[in-house]
Amino acid sequence: MLTSAELSRYSRHLSLPEFGRSGQERLRASRVLIVGAGGLGSPLGLYLAAAGVGVLGIVDGDVVEESNLQRQVLYTVNDIGHSKAERAAARLSALNPHVDIRPYAMTLSSENALALINDYDLVIDGTDNFPTRYLTNDACVLTGKPNVYGSIFQFEGQASVFHHDGGPCYRCLFPEPPPPGMVPSCAEGGVLGVLPAMIASIQATEAIKIITGIGDTLSGRLLQYNALSMSFEELRLRRDSQCPVCGDLPSIRALIDYDAFCGIPKNLMQESNISPEALHARLQQGENLTLIDVREHYEREICAIAGSLHIPLQTLPARINEFAKEQTLVFYCKSGGRSASARDLFNDADFKRVYNLSGGILAWAAKVDPDMPRY
The missing domain is CATH 3.40.50.720 (NAD(P)-binding Rossmann-like Domain)
Incomplete structure (x- = not known):
């Protein structure tokens, strides 16, 4: 009642x-x-x-x-x-x-x-x-x-x-x-x-x-x-x-x-992921890494990792021949999903040293650069 x-x-x-x-x-x-x-x-x-x-x-x-x-x-x-x-x-x-x-x-x-x-x-x-x-x-x-x-x-x-x-x-x-x-x-x-x-x-x-x-x-x-x-x-x-x-x-x-x-791998190929801390350490040591941001233009205007190239994911297949297969490539996006697709694209093309930044730029902001804007 x-x-x-x-x-x-x-x-x-x-x-x-x-x-x-x-x-x-x-x-x-x-x-x-x-x-x-x-x-x-x-x-x-x-x-x-x-x-x-x-x-x-x-x-x-x-x-x-x-x-x-x-x-x-x-x-x-x-x-x-x-x-x-x-x-x-x-x-x-x-x-x-x-x-x-x-x-x-x-x-x-x-x-x-x-x-x-x-x-x-x-x-x-x-x-x-x-x-x-x-x-x-x-x-x-x-x-x-x-x-x-x-x-x-x-x-x-x-x-x-x-x-x-x-x-x-x-x-x-x-x-x-x-x-x-x-x-x-x-x-x-x-x-x-x-x-x-x-x-x-x-x-x-x-x-x-x-x-x-x-x-x-x-x-x-x-x-x-x-x-x-x-x-x-x-x-x-x-x-x-x-x-x-x-x-x-x-x-x-x-x-x-x-x-x-839905086609989402359980571990997103953990062996070819790299943590923000590990990436930061390798960059600090001066290792020759090519960091590629596969997000959209408006996202990059909010925040980006210094020194990274910007190639939105949908344009990446047309530019795969710009890279040498001996290069070490690290892809990142907002949280790791799109960059995992980019990594898989290059793996399928027989690139051997490609990585996905685990957790994307959000994880980078949380673990490496707390002053970075988030979205």
């Missing part, structure tokens, strides 16, 4: 004929898990806590960074360096003490996803990488939970509801992930700061509709939003009877290695 304080707080909901007291009580009895407390997770948490969801779980293993504050509206400068899940829980509890906020300061994995998701009524996907999206999808299908999906990049966003009312799952739309490095992350390609609020508000709306049973959900529909043209498009989706996880004869009956599925 709603308390008198809750009746007052949620009075605008109670005034809605389609919603009313019964709808608010369904919200109060619901359990919602948000995967990711970043750009999407921030407004998701704010709106769902304000709406009066009974139990709101937030899973995220990252800490707050200064570059997050451009769009992750849950946090302040005082939260930098602290757990996103913990700081999000504190902020949301202050917003609505009637909601049971449960932070999980960890990364969702094949080892913990089923047990965690099984404890909730529905899941909202606020992630920003393909392995976790496939993991979230498969765990939702295996536990029978709806998956409220959203994604953002630059000026565009998408939203849908997967595995609900007989509708398709994420794998029905995207059976295979793109090759590693093919799709830039938001960190690499950028994102308009206000874009997550639009997509997250759609996700929150869908979650509330599923919980209360009102309206028509996005199950079987993919909503696409373009902020530059301020336009929406809708694609109709169908469940794939051959889908390996939600199809008629599923082949996936347990969670798998999602990094391997």
Whole structure:
């Protein structure tokens, strides 16, 4: 039963004929898990806590960074360096003490996803990488939970509801992930700061509709939003009877290695990685190394390692013949993913002394040059 304080707080909901007291009580009895407390997770948490969801779980293993504050509206400068899940829980509890906020300061994995998701009524996907999206999808299908999906990049966003009312799952739309490095992350390609609020508000709306049973959900529909043209498009989706996880004869009956599925090597070839400390020592000793920055131009304007060449990753294949195979080459990017692709490109071309800077320029800033700007 709603308390008198809750009746007052949620009075605008109670005034809605389609919603009313019964709808608010369904919200109060619901359990919602948000995967990711970043750009999407921030407004998701704010709106769902304000709406009066009974139990709101937030899973995220990252800490707050200064570059997050451009769009992750849950946090302040005082939260930098602290757990996103913990700081999000504190902020949301202050917003609505009637909601049971449960932070999980960890990364969702094949080892913990089923047990965690099984404890909730529905899941909202606020992630920003393909392995976790496939993991979230498969765990939702295996536990029978709806998956409220959203994604953002630059000026565009998408939203849908997967595995609900007989509708398709994420794998029905995207059976295979793109090759590693093919799709830039938001960190690499950028994102308009206000874009997550639009997509997250759609996700929150869908979650509330599923919980209360009102309206028509996005199950079987993919909503696409373009902020530059301020336009929406809708694609109709169908469940794939051959889908390996939600199809008629599923082949996936347990969670798998999602990094391997998405083509991400476990150790990113550790034998040809180099730590920031080791690279710094070799440079200090005057060793003849060629340091190559494979980031985009705007990233290099923020920070760069002195003496490095700048060759963006997409232009690198055309310039491979500029280097001698006896050279020692060290590639770096923001966090190590793109530079690992560059290293692999040169390895495949029979270069024998090529390295990837582990952790990228962010690790260099943390371990070698603490005064370097970060992004």
